[in-house]
Amino acid sequence: REQDLPPGPPTVAIIGNLDIFPTVHPYLKLTEWAKAYGDIYSLKLGPKTVVVVSSPRAVRECIDLRGSTMSGRPYMYGVELIYGDAVDLVLVDYGPTWKALRRTVRDALSGEACMRHLPIQHAEATQLMYDFLENPQNFYTHIYSIVEDIDNDMRLIGDLVKPGGTPPIELIPILRYIPERWAPWKAQAREVRALQRRLYFGLLDLCIDRVDNEKRNGCFIEDVLDHQEEYGLDYEKIAYLIGTLMVAGADTTAVYLRFFVACMATYSDVQARAQQEIDSVIGSSRTPEVDDIDSLPFLKAVINEVHRFRPTAPLAIPHTNTVDERIGNFVIPKDSTILLNVWGIYRHEDYFENPNEFLPDRYMRSEYGTKPGVDTTGLRNDYGFGAGRRICPGMHLANNSIILNVMNFLWAFNFNVPKDSVTGEPIAIDLDNNTLDLTLGPNPYECDIKPRSEAKANMIRARFAAAGSTFALFDNQTTVNETSKSK
Numbered sequence: 001r002e003q004d005l006p007p008g009p010p011t012v013a014i015i016g017n018l019d020i021f022p023t024v025h026p027y028l029k030l031t032e033w034a035k036a037y038g039d040i041y042s043l044k045l046g047p048k049t050v051v052v053v054s055s056p057r058a059v060r061e062c063i064d065l066r067g068s069t070m071s072g073r074p075y076m077y078g079v080e081l082i083y084g085d086a087v088d089l090v091l092v093d094y095g096p097t098w099k100a101l102r103r104t105v106r107d108a109l110s111g112e113a114c115m116r117h118l119p120i121q122h123a124e125a126t127q128l129m130y131d132f133l134e135n136p137q138n139f140y141t142h143i144y145s146i147v148e149d150i151d152n153d154m155r156l157i158g159d160l161v162k163p164g165g166t167p168p169i170e171l172i173p174i175l176r177y178i179p180e181r182w183a184p185w186k187a188q189a190r191e192v193r194a195l196q197r198r199l200y201f202g203l204l205d206l207c208i209d210r211v212d213n214e215k216r217n218g219c220f221i222e223d224v225l226d227h228q229e230e231y232g233l234d235y236e237k238i239a240y241l242i243g244t245l246m247v248a249g250a251d252t253t254a255v256y257l258r259f260f261v262a263c264m265a266t267y268s269d270v271q272a273r274a275q276q277e278i279d280s281v282i283g284s285s286r287t288p289e290v291d292d293i294d295s296l297p298f299l300k301a302v303i304n305e306v307h308r309f310r311p312t313a314p315l316a317i318p319h320t321n322t323v324d325e326r327i328g329n330f331v332i333p334k335d336s337t338i339l340l341n342v343w344g345i346y347r348h349e350d351y352f353e354n355p356n357e358f359l360p361d362r363y364m365r366s367e368y369g370t371k372p373g374v375d376t377t378g379l380r381n382d383y384g385f386g387a388g389r390r391i392c393p394g395m396h397l398a399n400n401s402i403i404l405n406v407m408n409f410l411w412a413f414n415f416n417v418p419k420d421s422v423t424g425e426p427i428a429i430d431l432d433n434n435t436l437d438l439t440l441g442p443n444p445y446e447c448d449i450k451p452r453s454e455a456k457a458n459m460i461r462a463r464f465a466a467a468g469s470t471f472a473l474f475d476n477q478t479t480v481n482e483t484s485k486s487k
């Protein structure tokens with residue numbers, strides 16, 4: 001470890017900390033090290049430097065206030081294998097292409113633009129209530145109703161790029177030169193690339209056909225096509241943008257909702273209190289609307305607490321710095337990998353009381369859920385969405401989706417842990433039984449879901465029937481068949 005790097009675990013010659021770098025649930029070990037080495041510490045993975053940032057104040061100092069130099073993405077061999085010279089907004093390095101894509105997405109997903117997407121989000125949330133009602137035992141799958149090809153795409157990307165992915169091609173560069181017959185990941189990368197191109201180009205072709213035939217449905221890509229020259233994006237970049245947003249948006253929101261349901265069933269007192277609040281504001285004669293959230297402070301606190309307690313992206317997405325950065329007495333050399341340790345930030349005992357406990361009331365007592373006496377200048381509630389200029393541009397869309405769904409859930413249903421069929425004893429849901437792929441999500445669990453009244457069940461059926469006209473606009477527009485023009 002170089003002299004002026006932040007401290008970290010002792011290193012071994014040549015490999016540094018490679019031998020101790022955790023590959024399973026790495027955020028746990030990285031958080032343990034934060035307690036030993038501080039809010040900003042370093043690891044050496046061979047010649048590479050990794051800096052781990054683990055407190056709200058350190059995030060502000062290292063990333064939020066250094067937007068222009070801390071917004072790169074580290075080079076990943078797995079990404080190059082899959083994408084070649086095609087670009088993905090999430091993974092592309094900081095520069096003109098990132099700026100063009102980011103501007104497009106900012107326009108498409110701004111708070112105002114998201115209002116235009118509310119009808120389809122409403123219809124989707126109604127569909128989920130209806131699925132919970134008619135087929136509650138499959139609730140876990142219903143939450144994640146997504147195009148199968150996108151699901152495969154994400155799984156395959158995850159296998160190749162996640163820490164501990166097969167094999168450690170990021171950490172041990174020499175593996176990259178293994179001939180293809182002994183390196184099955186090379187063929188796998190080609191397979192993902194072919195799948196992506198067929199799917200993304202196909203979806204764009206469908207949209208172009210709709211625009212050409214005056215059959216617009218309000219999908220944001222229609223706007224992008226209208227302003228294609230202004231945004232400076234070619235056919236391939238727009239197609240990949242479709243894929244990026246599907247991959248970045250679908251899984252994240254779904255795993256959040258799965259954690260939400262597990263928390264409600266586990267903490268029945270919290271569920272009852274949130275339901276009481278919903279009943280007093282919304283009542284039983286109508287279903288929830290997105291604006292209702294402004295009158296539901298406790299539910300807002302519960303939403304924040306689920307983000308804190310089980311962050312969907314516990315290490316966000318790595319950043320890299322484009323110049324040497326001096327931070328206090330340390331120098332972080334250019335091209336280091338900067339990890340935002342969201343898990344550790346939300347478990348920091350200087351900021352949060354009993355951080356390992358699920359206590360939504362912390363957000364009733366203080367805006368950022370912090371304990372008394374903490375200086376909250378510059379703090380935020382959205383570390384789960386990243387930091388600096390790369391902060392998640394889908395935040396408004398995700399928040400609307402989360403708000404609509406969780407209001408519906410608690411308005412319509414009671415969630416309980418299942419009971420043992422012989423003893424009748426409740427069976428606890430293990431909130432630590434999770435998998436980290438591209439996101440952290442609970443493994444399948446059982447939950448007893450029952451409508452709160454027959455009248456509400458009937459309202460859900462009626463709302464679902466009425467949503468048909470919204471869905472009709474999107475019918476057959478999310479899958480691609482082999483006849484697509486894509487190459």
Ligand code: HEM
Nearest residue numbers: 090248249252253312313316317385386387390392394398
């Ligand atoms: C609960 C839901 C979500 C969570 C927790 C989440 C979290 C994140 C995080 C941690 C990052 C990395 C930020 C950084 O590098 O500092 C990110 C980036 C991104 N997210 Fe989200 N996200 C969510 C939903 C969405 C949705 C719905 C969309 C769009 C449809 C979206 C699109 C993106 C994109 C395009 C990026 C890359 C931005 C860039 O690199 O400039 N996300 N998200």
